Amino acid sequence: TIDPVSKICCIGAGYVGGPTMAMIAHKCPHIDVKVVDINADRIAQWNSDRLPIYEPGLDEIVHSSRGKNLTFTTEIDQAIRAADMVFISVNTPTKTFGVGAGRAANLEFVEKCARRIAEVSEGHKIVVEKSTLPVRTAEAVKRILSNTANNATFDVLSNPEFLAEGTAIEDLLEPDRVLIGGERPESIEALVDIYANWVPRARLLTTNLWSSELSKLTANAFLAQRVSSINAISALCEATGADVDEVAAAIGTDSRIGPKFLKASVGFGGSCFQKDILNLVYLCEYFGLPEVAAYWEQVVRMNDHQKQRFVTRMVRTMFNTVSDKKIGIWGFAFKKDTNDTRESASIYVCRDLLLEKARLCIYDPQVSEHQILNDLEYVFTEGDNKISEAKRELIEQHVTFASSAQEASSDAHAIAILTEWDEFADADFEAIYSTMKKPAFVFDGRNRLKDLGLKAKGFEYHGIGF
Ligand code: NAD
Ligand code: UGA
Structure with a gap:
């Protein structure tokens, strides 16, 4: 059996790591949450009055826990060593060089985190992939973690994040679902127990590791596809006298299609x-x-x-x-x-x-x-x-x-x-x-x-x- 999690470390204080950990700290006063980053400026901003990211409602959530059970720090090794559960929430940008340039995800930062965890850990830890990763990355993470300096042992979970920027706090407060992929039921349960502090259990979905990793890429692909589909139709509307907003409203009433994510635009952006x-x-x-x-x-x-x-x-x-x-x-x-x-x-x-x-x-x-x-x-x-x-x-x-x-x-x-x-x-x-x-x-x-x-x-x- 695994003891309930009392100490969390999250590596990566970005758009995902910052808000998600602030929410866990806010909803779980019994858990100590440390968010670490190699970027000292960013950590300093998280500790200041002007947070590094603008997100409605974020200031309140951070202020409610910062200095209590929520800490932002550059002391990465200490935070990893002390934690029962370590989230990896670093950036996974498109590779700009070498094999797969312009397409494949650059997993350098994720791999560095896994190696750091392997090197400094003692005892047993649950390592959680929060970053968006190619399917089967957990296999590599597990192999890296198997070469440890202090005989530490690990379970790896996949827990992709579905929040959208601009509505991050709403999305974290009331997620449509939280997805947890893993192998050992006890480890999966340890993470389920954390989210269950505020998310109804029916929305906590558990799957195998690969389904969880692939579901994140699939969800974003489907969402982006809706935008490109309506944008493709917008060009035809301009050529024919139809109005894309009327078309979107007309098709969106079909319950199989649904009304959301059908807003034609100059094009989708965002990091993901x-x-x-x-x-x-x-x-x-x-x-x-x-x-x-x-x-x-x-x-x-x-x-x-x-x-x-x-x-x-x-x-x-x-x-x-x-x-x-x-x-x-x-x-x-x-x-x-x-x-x-x-x-x-x-x-x-x-x-x-x-x-x-x-x-x-x-x-x-x-x-x-x-x-x-x-x-x-x-x-x-x-x-x-x-x-x-x-x-x-x-x-x-x-x-x-x-x-x-x-x-x-x-x-x-x-x-x-x-x-x-x-x-x-x-x-x-x-x-x-x-x-x-x-x-x-x-x-x-x-x-x-x-x-x-x-x-x-x-x-x-x-x-x-x-
Ligand atoms: P980000 O660039 O804002 O933050 C990543 C942070 O990780 C940076 O501050 C960087 O300094 C830090 N970092 C990198 N390597 C490190 C290391 N070895 N040790 C310590 N810190 C390190 O990225 P983000 O937008 O938070 O995205 C993180 C992941 O979450 C990505 O995989 C992304 O695809 C995914 N995601 C993002 C969003 C979003 O809305 N931005 C939503 C869902 C999922
Ligand atoms: C998106 C997903 O919605 C999140 O579920 C996911 O977690 C996240 O990506 C991620 O993995 O990073 P985000 O990019 O923050 O979230 O914002 P969206 O609301 O999805 O908007 C993305 C882009 O599509 C924006 O440029 C937006 O203007 C555009 N968009 C969106 C449209 O043009 N039309 C729409 O109907 C919806």
Whole structure:
């Protein structure tokens, strides 16, 4: 038998490790939770008044436990050694080099964690894969853990995370399900007992290790596929006079299809959809299933097409040139209510507009100028991971920042709405219209302003899929 867990260590204080551990600490005052990271700046931010990630409700949850049973620290080895259960919640980005570059997951960080755990542990521990991993990673983790310095023993569980950014706290409070894959029933039960402190037992699903690992990639692939499917239809709507929001509402009432995740957009972003599908594609190829790989790869291709299509439509509509025209960019985050810009559609839309030599004035309520410049510089890097002088100049001479949506649009030829922040609907459109060049074009990549009567206010309004 295994004693109930009283000490947890989570390696990786990121978008997943931080909020999930804060929730466990909040709901389980009897468990001591230590979140560790090699990034000392990030740990310092978790210990400050300004947390490293913006997430509605997160501050309250962190403050309720920090300094009591929730600690953020860089003392990794001590925290691992003391814990009964160690979560691995580090990043698993797409590999950018070597075998599988551009597709396979880079498991370097996960492997380093497993090796660290093997080296410093004593006694028995449960190691939990929280990161999203290719199916069968637990096999490698188990082998690494079998070479231990102090005769420690381990059980490995897979417990993928399904929270979405922007709603992380809601999702953690009331998850549709918590998935736990493992081999030894006692270890599975130890983790079930933790979640059972606030999640109804009927929502705690247990499976074998491989089903759990694969379910995470599959869930993200299905979700992204819905977005690419409705985005594909949005192109047909624009060509035919149908309205994609009406089509989505009409098909969404079919209980077999359901209404969620059918919002046509400028394209999905975020750190995971593309990375996880590419990983799935790589796995299918690895296991000799090229047709299955091609099927899923199309979801990413359609998403790339949607972003390009948006820019092409802007350029064509604006008399085939945006060169030297000021364009107000509303939103840079990959969705509302987060400061995360990873793989945001905005990055690619801004890149393509810059290549057209447009002048961009960017506003996002939560993303820093520093982050936006980093993202734009990164998207222009070439094979050697360096940005050319010409591209750096392009950015320097064509990108400025504003501290409000209105300021970003002043004297502009067009506005491009790339994130669906609620505050955009409250802008003073009469004032904005009066300062813009005419025709005052609005390209709404989120259909956020669709019902606000912008045409009647004088704007030339274009959304997605109508
Ligand atoms: P992140 O980049 O925000 O955080 C990962 C952290 O791990 C970083 O702070 C990094 O410094 C730290 N780290 C890396 N190697 C380390 C090591 N050897 N020792 C200690 N710390 C180390 O990543 P994230 O968004 O939290 O994602 C983590 C995992 O969760 C990924 O596999 C991702 O696919 C998955 N996931 C993410 C989300 C999401 O919404 N972001 C949702 C579900 C699942
Ligand atoms: C997604 C999944 O929803 C989570 O379940 C999963 O845990 C997570 O990935 C992960 O593994 O990282 P996230 O990327 O945070 O969560 O946010 P989503 O709400 O899924 O949105 C992803 C992207 O799709 C955003 O750019 C969003 O704007 C776009 N989207 C979403 C649409 O364009 N239309 C929709 O109908 C829904």
